[in-house]
Amino acid sequence: MEKVSLKVIAKELGVSAATVSLVLNGKNKNGRVSEEMSKKIIDKAAELHYIPNSLAKGLKMGHSKSIGLIVADISNVFFGTLALHIQNYAEKGGYTVIIGNTNEKLEEMEKMITFLNSRQVDGLIITPAEGSEFLIESVLKGKKPLVLVDRGFPDLNVPSVLINNYEICYRSTKQLIDQGFKNPAFITYRQDQFHTNERKRGFIEAMKDAGLFTPDHVKEVSYPYLNEDMDKAISQLLKCEKKVDAIFFATNTISMAGVKSLFKRGMLIQKDIQVMCFDETDAIDLFPFRVPFIKQPIKEMAKTALELLIDQIEKKEVTNKKLFLEAELIT
Amino acid sequence: MEKVSLKVIAKELGVSAATVSLVLNGKNKNGRVSEEMSKKIIDKAAELHYIPNSLAKGLKMGHSKSIGLIVADISNVFFGTLALHIQNYAEKGGYTVIIGNTNEKLEEMEKMITFLNSRQVDGLIITPAEGSEFLIESVLKGKKPLVLVDRGFPDLNVPSVLINNYEICYRSTKQLIDQGFKNPAFITYRQDQFHTNERKRGFIEAMKDAGLFTPDHVKEVSYPYLNEDMDKAISQLLKCEKKVDAIFFATNTISMAGVKSLFKRGMLIQKDIQVMCFDETDAIDLFPFRVPFIKQPIKEMAKTALELLIDQIEKKEVTNKKLFLEAELIT
DNA sequence: AATTTTTAATTAATCGATTAACTCTATACT
């Protein structure tokens, strides 16, 4: 079976490829191609199951109608959900999404950027890894439309879609305090990223404002040794002189690991200890009782990021807006 | 900043684009290009940050070095993990993966296939939706390399990577019986797909062989109304004259919904009722006790599927092998 | 010195689609 190109349709109908292209793209205005021929072409294209070659089209047009999405780990529900929504919105705008994983590693992020550039993506949506400012700056220099999601760099002038991390963590901590917990702890990743720093700051400020802040109650765990570090951190927290009565987990993976670790040592959540989770996980609504958690507006984040990106791509409008969407505290 | 193409490098160095292409592709064997010029070209390419245009390359070469992966829902952990591993293995072979969601809908699946074809993917990995035989057949007719994963069609001659659904479910059911549960139930999707049918068959045969089979103990739920249907199904199972003492959930989403539903009505797993889950979920190792579950070899499935696909793409070897990998019962 | 071989490149066609600029007819208008 011969591959069906414009030329094939053209030959079968005895016209030029140009004519076929014109018709199939709806550009046969003001008498370019007759009604009759148009119909013939459309019918023939359908008959032969013609599928346009988007490599050729992209090459000629200078755009691929695709965007690159770079996340840390597509098997993480947060990123998976983000990807799903981004894809759905992208499809509506006629764009394909190519997803890349960084595994939080700079080299992999760099590779993915080069890779997606070689694939001529029209724009990039990135959840940047720690310390990747220089990579982001190089993308910016290349003039390729770019939007950061979930994580941003305060010193960089990049369109970003973030959430109100500081504020929501302040409020959530305050709620714990108002509910009578006097010694809440906070567990976050050992990393220097703006979004997690802000979460931590929210916790600390709320604690300070209540006159309850204890530096020892903020623990850090590392991404590669999450479970081990978590066990240690919780051990330490439970041994503190001021015994911890609540733990605020700073991300979804930390929440899962934290809850798991508590279970392992036989602690009953909400009886022996209270928890506050960032992000919704499958596990959370498994509990026979309510676990308070912070819900990110993932779908809205996806939508907003895509709008920002497509505006740049199509209207050549360089927005440097940083948008802060509101997360919600669900109790 | 001018876009850097072969031509730009060529012009800067006063040579032809052909020479640059030869060097950059390592095809300057037996005295095609001098050592000296080669070095100059390589240096200049690095200096200008040359990134090859893979649309142009793909157009010329007739392959895009990309493969399409069509799953039901990328935000589902099973598919997310599958995608992650497929991407990792693909990258090693120099392929990009473009992921598409079907949401279990035929029209979306059809759209995705056309879409990926227009993007000139070199092959397709698909977890087909119910009733999509005709779509799979049309792909086959188009001679595009194809591999089915997770779900297959027994009547179709397509390379597939599946697991031993029947056998593992038989064994798992038998184990429940051996442990003393006399009235296990089975909850699956209301759909006619080979892989879930096989799971059901495994359960039923094991029950029959033990002389315990009760048709009323097999319940079906629908994908769009999972939670509601689950509540109903469990209600009915608990009202049966032969009161159900264990439930076997046929997929990961069903497992989650099932466990959630049990919790909601205050049933304690392993005390009031035993469960058996298909797939590992985050939630499963949250329990303070062990929940038996069936673990699919996702990583191996990804690897095998990719091997089967790349064999077809590169060696033009039309394997119609159906490979059955072994799932594991974890107790 | 003449011929062959090797070295080092270039030329030009090609992949498939797009589109500005052009051609050719037929009809309309003065």
Next chain:
DNA sequence: AGTATAGAGTTAATCGATTAATTAAAAATT
């Protein structure tokens, strides 16, 4: 009748990379 105008298409260049076929000079061989 002679010129405009509208209608219906075609031509040819182009996007960027690849590669078979060719060329031209230098080196080796007879």
